[in-house]
Amino acid sequence: MDRISQIYNDEKLLKKLHEDVNLTIEDVLEHEMVINMGPQHPATHGVLRLVLRLDGETVLGVVPELGYLHRGYEKMAENMSYIEYIPHTDRLDYTATMCNNVGYVLAVEKLIGIEAPKRAQYIRMIVAELSRIAAHLIAIGTFAMDVGAVTMVMWTFREREKIQNIFDRLAGARFTTSYTRIGGVSEDMDDEAIVLTKKFLNEFDDALMDMDKLMLSNRIFIDRLEGIGILSKEDAIALGVTGPNLRASGVEYDVRRAAPYLFYNEIDFNIPTQTEGDCLARYFLRGDEVRESVKILNQCLDKMPQGEIRANDPKTVLSQKAEIYTKMEELIHDFMIINYGINPPAGDIYFSVENPKGELGFYIVSNGTGQPWKLKIHSPSFCNLQVLSQLCKGAMISDVVAIVGSLDPVMGEADK
Amino acid sequence: MEIKELITQKVKEKFNEAIEEISDFRNDLSFTVKKDIIVQLAKFLKEEPELEFIACKDVTAIDWGTRKKRFTVVYHVYSFKLNYQIRIKVNIDVEPPAIETVTSIWASANWYERETYDMYGIKFINHPDLRRMYMPEGFEYYPLRKDFPVLGIEGSLPLPNKAD
Numbered sequence: 001m002d003r004i005s006q007i008y009n010d011e012k013l014l015k016k017l018h019e020d021v022n023l024t025i026e027d028v029l030e031h032e033m034v035i036n037m038g039p040q041h042p043a044t045h046g047v048l049r050l051v052l053r054l055d056g057e058t059v060l061g062v063v064p065e066l067g068y069l070h071r072g073y074e075k076m077a078e079n080m081s082y083i084e085y086i087p088h089t090d091r092l093d094y095t096a097t098m099c100n101n102v103g104y105v106l107a108v109e110k111l112i113g114i115e116a117p118k119r120a121q122y123i124r125m126i127v128a129e130l131s132r133i134a135a136h137l138i139a140i141g142t143f144a145m146d147v148g149a150v151t152m153v154m155w156t157f158r159e160r161e162k163i164q165n166i167f168d169r170l171a172g173a174r175f176t177t178s179y180t181r182i183g184g185v186s187e188d189m190d191d192e193a194i195v196l197t198k199k200f201l202n203e204f205d206d207a208l209m210d211m212d213k214l215m216l217s218n219r220i221f222i223d224r225l226e227g228i229g230i231l232s233k234e235d236a237i238a239l240g241v242t243g244p245n246l247r248a249s250g251v252e253y254d255v256r257r258a259a260p261y262l263f264y265n266e267i268d269f270n271i272p273t274q275t276e277g278d279c280l281a282r283y284f285l286r287g288d289e290v291r292e293s294v295k296i297l298n299q300c301l302d303k304m305p306q307g308e309i310r311a312n313d314p315k316t317v318l319s320q321k322a323e324i325y326t327k328m329e330e331l332i333h334d335f336m337i338i339n340y341g342i343n344p345p346a347g348d349i350y351f352s353v354e355n356p357k358g359e360l361g362f363y364i365v366s367n368g369t370g371q372p373w374k375l376k377i378h379s380p381s382f383c384n385l386q387v388l389s390q391l392c393k394g395a396m397i398s399d400v401v402a403i404v405g406s407l408d409p410v411m412g413e414a415d416k
Numbered sequence: 417m418e419i420k421e422l423i424t425q426k427v428k429e430k431f432n433e434a435i436e437e438i439s440d441f442r443n444d445l446s447f448t449v450k451k452d453i454i455v456q457l458a459k460f461l462k463e464e465p466e467l468e469f470i471a472c473k474d475v476t477a478i479d480w481g482t483r484k485k486r487f488t489v490v491y492h493v494y495s496f497k498l499n500y501q502i503r504i505k506v507n508i509d510v511e512p513p514a515i516e517t518v519t520s521i522w523a524s525a526n527w528y529e530r531e532t533y534d535m536y537g538i539k540f541i542n543h544p545d546l547r548r549m550y551m552p553e554g555f556e557y558y559p560l561r562k563d564f565p566v567l568g569i570e571g572s573l574p575l576p577n578k579a580d
Contacts, residue, residue: 067550074535075559079566110442237471237496240524251496258499347441350474350492350503363490365478376476378492386527415550 032060039068043146043401046411048385052392052400059400062392064385069415077375081341082108083318085375087178092360092379093413094175095138098131098167099355101180106261107351107362108182112316112344120184120311121262122304126197127170127179128262128353129293129300133204134163135356136244136286136293143283143405144215147224152215159207162200169193182342183317184310194301201297208290215283225280229391229403232277239390240383243358245407248285249277255354266303269296279406286408316342341370350378357381357410381414419500420445426467430460436507446503451515454506458521461493461502469493472522473501475529477536481562487513487538493522514539535560 033054039047047068053061073092077085089100102124109115116124141156164174170193171179171186179186215221231241236249246253254271256264272288274281311317314333323330346368352361358380365374384407391403424438427447434457437448449457461469474492485507494501508515517540518525527549529540534549537558548555557564557572 067548067552070550072559075564075566113442238523240472240522240528253496348446348490348503349442349444350501359473361474361492363474363476363492374478376474376490378474382527382531383524386524 037400039065044404045142045409048404048409048411048414050388050400050404052397054397057397059392059395059397062389062400064388066382066385066411066415069411071416073416074375074377077372079371081370082344082372083182083337083342085372086180086182087176090176090178091412092377092416093135093355093357093381093410095410096131096135096356097175097177098127098179099135099353100360101178102128102262103351103353103355103360104362105180105182106353107349107364108342108344110351111347111349111364111366112182112342114183114311114313114316116184116311117308118263118305119188119307120309122300123185123189123309124180125262125264125267126189126297126300126304127167127177127185129297130163130166130197132356133290133293134160136290139356139408140211140283140286143402143408144221146401146405147221149215149218149221152211155207155211155214159200159204162196162203166193166196166200169196181310181318183313184308188309189304197297198301201294201301204294208287212287222280224399224402225283225406226278228279228399229395229406230276230278231387231391235387235390236277239387241358241387242380242383243355244285244289245282245358245384245387247272248274248281250275255352255359259352261351261353263303264296267296267299269299279402282406282408316344343368343370352378355380357408357413358384360413377413377416379413379416381409381411382416385409385414419498423467423498423500423502426464427457427461431457444503445500446505448505448507451506451508451510454504455516455518455521457504458491458493458518462521467495468497469495469502470522471496472518472525472528475518475525475532477532477538477560479536479560479562485509487536489515489532489538491518491525508538512539513537514541516541517543519543534558537561 035052035054037052038044038049049065049068051063052059073088086101086104089104090097092100137156137160141153144152167177168174170189171177231249233250236246236251250273252271252273257271269292272285272292274285314330318337319330319334324334344366346366348365350361350363352359360380361378363376364372367373388407392400431453434450434453435447439446461467471494472491473494476490478488478490480486487508489506489508491504492501506515515538517529529543530546531549532538533540533546534551535558540546557569
């Protein structure tokens with residue numbers, strides 16, 4: 001204490017101190033500040049790093065830095081067979097594992113030129129829609145938590161838990177499902193799984209209503225999101241935004257409708273859109289999509305036919321174990337597939353499916369051998385993050401959290 | 417079928433000499449064109465009123481390893497008007513590999529081209545912000561090239577110095 005008062009009383013020392021620090025109050029108020037948000041920030045949904053340039057509380061610019069979860073899945077794909085790669089698709093968007101599984105096998109099936117039996121396709125539709133509900137529940141829950149409504153995440157995770165139980169019954173795993181196979185699915189959907197699904201759907205409407213009541217009567221929640229991070233229709237298209245974020249800006253584009261895969265053309269469902277393009281619109285849109293998924297699921301369960309769950313094509317599709325043990329051809333081809341892989345014709349294809357985050361596309365280049373020559377993942381989270389710096393410009397620093405939450409990126413997918 | 421013919425006809429009319437190959441494998445329409453016209457072609461596809469390919473979905477590259485023209489840059493573009501997606505491929509014949517950017521036409525190509533640069537080392541000329549996308553600044557290699565080993569190169573990612 002003595003020393004400090006000594007400095008302030010001594011003019012010579014004070015002058016020297018000012019020269020050293022070279023900073024005045026005016027300087028502090030006038031200059032911009034650069035701060036680092038992430039990669040270990042709870043509101044960035046993984047390991048996303050944002051470098052913010054601030055003037056007071058206003059964001060002047062944002063530079064997203066990706067790559068903290070880059071595991072090189074595209075490189076790994078070039079060194080394994082088509083079947084071996086299925087479990088790795090789980091780790092892309094780890095909130096919607098089933099959707100990734102379905103998307104990948106459909107791409108490979110397009111390359112090979114085979115089609116799964118009808119029952120298998122219906123099962124794929126059911127698991128994809130269940131997975132979509134689960135992913136949107138996480139998105140809604142964590143988004144609400146980011147802006148301060150912590151109850152929501154408990155409620156959404158409670159519902160998601162039931163979906164995980166269905167997956168457990170179907171695939172034997174709750175989280176890393178790896179359920180689909182090239183030419184079908186790994187296990188049939190038995191009665192118990194159907195009962196679980198129906199039970200979940202019956203209870204889900206009420207739960208969704210409760211969640212809506214909780215959030216929409218919450219003045220703070222609405223005020224924090226309304227008019228924040230507005231994305232116009234033109235910008236959304238130009239910057240390559242996909243999925244719910246694109247539809248929240250008023251573009252009615254959904255791969256399930258634009259280029260129907262599986263049996264989505266036999267199902268009656270709407271594509272919800274919003275025109276505002278702000279954070280609140282993106283929140284509402286996910287809720288609407290969940291309702292449409294429930295509609296699709298109910299129709300799928302009614303329409304699902306009996307029959308085979310894997311295509312009968314031993315040259316490209318792994319046969320059932322009983323057949324391998326009893327038939328010569330099946331045994332030979334099983335040996336060939338396991339050792340040398342499926343050999344699709346040389347060529348390149350692009351196939352995309354509608355994932356909860358947006359359009360997940362696979363661009364596969366084959367040179368006729370058992371391993372893909374190149375496999376490129378068009379990941380929706382990556383595309384959606386590109387718009388972040390534009391949305392955050394001019395926003396307040398607390399809005400950054402809301403905007404990131406509303407875009408709903410999953411870094412496992414964005415970083416590959 | 418009609419859409420496919422319309423696009424092929426329109427592109428052929430304008431860029432007949434520059435088209436090297438048109439393929440239709442598994443119903444994916446794909447044009448292989450010369451490197452010099454990529455920006456003009458992009459502009460044409462986007463602004464031609466009957467086509468309107470306004471969305472660029474993806475830019476990536478293929479490393480062919482031992483081929484003479486080692487790299488191929490691949491663009492996937494989509495038209496909301498026609499509800500159709502086409503692929504444009506450009507073989508690169510210069511060393512070090514470089515091609516003009518299409519960011520001025522499709523803004524979304526910005527990050528896709530950065531990613532391609534990061535993974536294959538293809539330089540996009542006039543790109544506004546050509547930095548590494550995933551790998552750290554100062555990383556010397558391009559991981560998706562075929563000569564980069566799967567297990568990585570020892571010492572290529574130095575650990576930070578430990579404080580004493």
